[in-house]
Amino acid sequence: MKTLTNLFKDNIREYGMLIALIAIMIFFQIRTEGILMKPVNITNLVLQNSYIIIMALGMLLVIISGWIDLSVGSIAAFVGAIAGVLIVKNNMNYGLAIVICLGMGALIGAWHGYWVAYVKIPAFIVTLAGMLIFRGLTLVMVRGESIGPFPPGFQKLSSGFIPDFFNVSLNGKPFHVTTILIGVILSVLLIWLDLRTRKNQQKYGFEVTPFYFFVIKNIAITTAVMGFCYLMASYKGVPNVLVILFPFVTIYAFITNSTVIGRRIYAMGGNEKAARLSGVNTPRLLFYTFVNMGALAALAGLIVAARLNSATPNAGEGFELDVIAACFIGGASASGGIGTIIGAVVGAFFIGVMNNGMSILGVGIDWQQAIKGLVLLLAVFFDVYNKNKSA
């Protein structure tokens, strides 16, 4: 039987960032006198960070592969500009435009992937070039001005909310019951999945955490999910972005954990040569990792454009840094082979909460940057320190 302290030590790396996220949320909740957790602000937090999270999904795969992509901010801006030209200037159907834009993103990813995977130029250089190329092309496309506004349907991509099928008021304000219902379904699903994993592990004779730990963990998760849904329900309900985001996070977590492709990506990042000699077609896999990154950056670009309601020349500037920082804060290793989707998402929220909290407190953009930099360094130090201790 393990003692509680041992249990804590074993799980600190897994839950460490989550605990840190909760800690800074509590910190800002107190310092902002409750503004942080207000329904409207929580909803904003999701909207503001959705595109960072979407890009972090792709970036995590690139980082696990052992590389990095500096161009995502520029790709997002470039794709946003294409959307602007197609939809606003040429009145194209926005559904079709979205498909074209995503294809364009994948194509840019393929361009980077080709140089990195087949010509073997380090990704740092290739994507640094890409960052300049596509920022430049964005300026060319929009000719230095903002293109807008987008039709309402396109704007819904990032500013809409799912409809409510009930009509209930709470304390005189409308209350989004559908959101609560979604929360309940989600909670039940999560508990069921965790229970199944546990049963499977027991069936194959693996050591599992004590039952009380399992219960506490699930109560904590359910409370968090329901609390979150309650907050959103008391504003306007689940934003459309979350409807896109949630399946994406789930699917990518599933791919990295349970599929052959996921396994191969981790293997490639862990030891490229050994993976290649084991029959993994590493150049092709790396190529598609970049294609995927490009497509996700494009999706993020569309969401940004929809949110700003215009395609601007400096959209997405500095995004690459937040995205990369999210992955590293979430425990990914710069030398490849290590990192999780959930970690990257937690990392993205960590940065999101810091941005949001500091803005509410009125901290200037200058200090915000400096503090974010320090936090990144500390987070990675913490990770390295833990790794050395366990080695």
Place this chain on the structure above:
Amino acid sequence: MSDVILEMRNITKTFPGVKALDNVSFTVNQGEIHALVGENGAGKSTLMKVLSGVYPHGSYSGEIYFQGKECRFHDINQSEEVGLVIIHQELALIPNLSIAENLFLGNERANFGVIDWNESISKTKELLERVGLYESPNTLITNMGVGKQQLVEIAKALAKKVKLLILDEPTASLNETDSEKLLQLLLQFKAHGISSILISHKLSEVSKVADSITILRDGATIETLDCKKDQISEDRIIRGMVGRDLTHRFPPRDSEIGETIFEVRNWNVYHPLHEDRKVSTNVNINVRRGEVVGIAGLMGAGRTELAMSIFGRAYGTRISGTAYKQGKEVDISSIDKAIANGIAYATEDRKAYGLILIQEIKNNITLTNLEAISDGGLVNEPKEMAVTKEYREKLNIKCSSILQKAVNLSGGNQQKVVLSKWLFANPDILILDEPTRGIDVGAKYEIYTIINRLASEGKGIIMISSELPEILGVCDRIYVMREGKIVGEVPAAEASQEIIMKYIMTQQEVMEQ
């Protein structure tokens, strides 16, 4: 006369899961050449790393006395400061810098950070003269042969005012002449009062120059032999190293050899960077069902290059030649095609090319054949667990759990994981490149047993090895390779170390001409 320069007392060093050194004591006298011998994995390199501060004080237990003073080195700079210099097997020279730059790297002749080139060059000339190397100080390391590079390493040690020189397998990759020159140099240093520790597998050299010999086995000191008193025979040393009769080093085998299962004809391979250099020339080899075929040769003879070029063109360019499996020509132009055609290649460098060290045993074993444990692209973990456990039992992999990371396993167990992953790919032909490099005697025996079992299952096995006794003890038929060519083919029944050495040595004569 025999005052002690170095004394290591009761050194114990453990790694996760293994005791690498167990209460080792080791004494070197002033002005002697002291040989340190032992099987691979006996703990020689670990002991030297403890001595030189690579493993800092505190990470081991025991005491070190150098010239009578207790030393607690925390890094290699501190040990070098007192005059203890180690020259590693893998040379630590920087290829794109000149001799002079390398000699004074970290020890630059400089005033306020500005390098004094005149002094550097003239000092370099002086040092090169002492080691008998007549090269311009401005020659780049990359343009020199290994033998000369070795001399530069020694000159570098002299530049640091060495009192005790430690050489880890200095002649492993040298030819006879260069080796001889190096040994003469050691004798010359001895005359000047510089002591040396010589780690070597070449017992002929050891008995030629050593004043005393310390034998390590399984991380413990077995004995120290004094060569000045008695004549020590090689057999005597081997007995100490192995700790049992040589006849039992290899499991007995009855070979049942069937039809030819795999063959390559007219195989030619060029170097991937130096495009005019041929690394394999008109190679014809075959292996039959149930047969273990050995490929002997010196380091650099092109054996690994040949094997990797056959395995899905993993090495080299402009590869030509044909491969036949059971008489039919097969396409093995990429690694996945080679695996699909039932060919497996277990690398000589398991850490760099064989394993994903940061991952679990389980993930390493199943990587070669993920399809077999997945349904529609989804990994079936229960199935994977079952498969991994099966191999863990079958090959007797010693680990706390199949979820243990490969990096924490001992060399022998890592090698078993490498073998497991290739067995899981279910090959008909296995190419094993130095399958017992760096693992202890017991694990070697287990690996040989596994090889025998695979052969008796009707697989064809090609084994590359630099250890002649191993080749003779395990194989049914032996090819000898030199300079990318097959220069001899001997049935094991007719082979002896002398016959194989003769084929290998012919190369030396060719080189000398």
